[in-house]
Amino acid sequence: MKGLTPDSLPAPFGAYEHGVQAGQLIVTSGQLAMSPDGRIPADVREQAEMCFENIRVILAEAGADFSHVMRFTGYVTRREDFAPYMAVRDALVRAHAVKPASTLLIVTGFTKPEFLVEVEALAMVPAAR
Template structure:
């Protein structure tokens, strides 16, 4: 098992956890939030927050040896049911070409509007040669 503490250009963990854990051929990410540079930087719209959260998630997957094409399962945590439509719109732009299994729930979060985590397969070395 391998633990990834912090991917470049992401806000590192704000608690005692790893950003990702690699076990066997799978990558399990911690939940990512709409942070860019620091937790204090605010984004203009909820759709911008979804895009930033997915960028953070993608950076972690790449650092771990995977990417969005290898995502198996996504969990989305929203703080308001009205967020579902804009969430789906951005999600479809980025992951809509071959959508993984997904669960999306409305919850109370600590000071953020949303969080996303996922499970992905590692890209095998043969696949990397052809990209």
Template structure:
């Protein structure tokens, strides 16, 4: 059975999921993070602010598992508007090593769980 960290300190509230699941072995799964702060509030309608909050949430979730962005092997991006992709890349490059980027997938979606969300990103990391 995997270890789960439902709500690490500094993460938004959850509703039926854990932010972090640590599989037996070296694989850690980070749930899709959205632009919500630790108080459960959407940070802004601004794409840059939303992406910044999502990566901040990912960093917090990784830290709860004893990891950082250097351990991330895969990111999956869900964007409502592909026009936000340049902003996503710019913010992402402040958090990851652009010389050693993780594998990634990008999916354009019609909408996310809240109409206020422009982006959601999940991660897979390795302790190895």
């Protein structure tokens, strides 16, 4: 296994990697919207964009991109945040012939009350030729 914790992302909150690659399989930890300097956007759409950008960076470290994602799991704290979250996700995969599977759940909160959304991904890179 290989840890995927790019230097451009904030350090994980604990003893875990932002992502792990085992062969062709890539799994990301849930990504929250925090910049390396600790800024947390107030808007759910901006938070979702930052979460997906973190995932993009993790995937790139493994030689993958959003076309390799098999599943996204999203978590929001308010029902009204479903639509902004889905708009961001859908824009990222709109051009893909096969869209990833997706689950979206409402949760009571995250490690900081400012966080409104968290996203994780499961991806598979193509076999080396």
